[in-house]
Amino acid sequence: MSGNGANTMIIGLEQQSMIDAVLSDIMGRTSALMVALATSDGRPVAIAGRHDGVNAAGICALAAAELAASQELARIIDDQDSCQAILLEGQRCNLMIHDVGKAMVLLVVAPRAQTIGWVRVVVREAVDGLCEVASQIGDRGLGEARRAPPVSRTGIGEALDDIWVEGDVH
Amino acid sequence: MYINYARRELILKIVYYGPALSGKTTNLVQIHHHVDPSHRSELLSLKTTEDRTLFFDFLELKLGKIVGLNPRVQLYTVPGQPHYEATRRLVLRGTDGVVFVADSQFQRMKDNLESWIAMKNHLASYGIQFPGLPLVVQLNKRDLPGIVSPNLFRRALGLDLEEPVVEAVATNGAGVQAPLRSILEEVVSRLRQELAA
Numbered sequence: 001m002s003g004n005g006a007n008t009m010i011i012g013l014e015q016q017s018m019i020d021a022v023l024s025d026i027m028g029r030t031s032a033l034m035v036a037l038a039t040s041d042g043r044p045v046a047i048a049g050r051h052d053g054v055n056a057a058g059i060c061a062l063a064a065a066e067l068a069a070s071q072e073l074a075r076i077i078d079d080q081d082s083c084q085a086i087l088l089e090g091q092r093c094n095l096m097i098h099d100v101g102k103a104m105v106l107l108v109v110a111p112r113a114q115t116i117g118w119v120r121v122v123v124r125e126a127v128d129g130l131c132e133v134a135s136q137i138g139d140r141g142l143g144e145a146r147r148a149p150p151v152s153r154t155g156i157g158e159a160l161d162d163i164w165v166e167g168d169v170h
Numbered sequence: 171m172y173i174n175y176a177r178r179e180l181i182l183k184i185v186y187y188g189p190a191l192s193g194k195t196t197n198l199v200q201i202h203h204h205v206d207p208s209h210r211s212e213l214l215s216l217k218t219t220e221d222r223t224l225f226f227d228f229l230e231l232k233l234g235k236i237v238g239l240n241p242r243v244q245l246y247t248v249p250g251q252p253h254y255e256a257t258r259r260l261v262l263r264g265t266d267g268v269v270f271v272a273d274s275q276f277q278r279m280k281d282n283l284e285s286w287i288a289m290k291n292h293l294a295s296y297g298i299q300f301p302g303l304p305l306v307v308q309l310n311k312r313d314l315p316g317i318v319s320p321n322l323f324r325r326a327l328g329l330d331l332e333e334p335v336v337e338a339v340a341t342n343g344a345g346v347q348a349p350l351r352s353i354l355e356e357v358v359s360r361l362r363q364e365l366a367a
Contacts, residue, residue: 009171009172010174011174011175012175012176016176039264041263041264041265043181043183043264044181045172055211055214057230058211058214058230061214062214065226065260069225069257069260150361151236151358151361151362153355153358153359155237156236156354156355156357156358157351157355159234160243160347162233163206163209163232163233163234164204165205165206168204
């Protein structure tokens, strides 16, 4: 997290490169179909594997929501934030959702042929690596943000006007 | 707020909050209808069998490049029914701004107020206090009889005159773009302040 606000996360080139390397390692060791890293509130950070034609933003939002709901359930029942991971078993693939500290969520989609135990081992190792990256995100990323030209208030409004179509697009 | 300089992305999260049946999902449906498919995701809805929102609706807009960044706006609704309080709190997590969708009918003022107070409490549980978080109020259903005036509504919620209040009839798309534009501008203003601090 950056040090400039409660909810602001700024990722720089160096951190993104480290994240991509970790995701690539998971892909290689588990034959995963897709690996995604999102912020804990559902914003995509990085995606590896097959995701053409997939609503990647929607997947990240759902993965983060799924973990948040399970954590809330655990908190209500057990009065502690004890849920770190969820495993969803499917017909053709298994989904593992794991928290990465408090800031991020990792989603791994592995083929059913791959043993769940091995996926779990690889994911836990990857989470340790990603937590290390997450701890470096704040200060370095903030420096890049301050050097970059700022997005203007009117600029974002005009950008919305540009994609807005009067009448129904369907 | 999330900025990724490697991917040149600025991702903003906006939550449409409000009482049951105030028109939160209708706002997202209208936005989905008015944005070219190449600039948005499909509308994702987690609904009950009665077609009511169970967890959230989700829509992502991809705006054109601004100063080298590609802004993506993630829009969420909360479920309005009273028993989904815990879910509403979860959806608010990490939000950059809120569009509060109120039902303009006088008979729904109690529901509006309860929802408003609950929202403030949920945000406070994340350490977010009012004023501070970008907020726009949409007074929806202005085409119905027995509606409250914007001034009365402001007084009831204790809103400052600076807080944007937009009148709308979301079912026909009126007053849907304005609060979205307004909240994006508020969020970007806040981002600039944070980076300058």
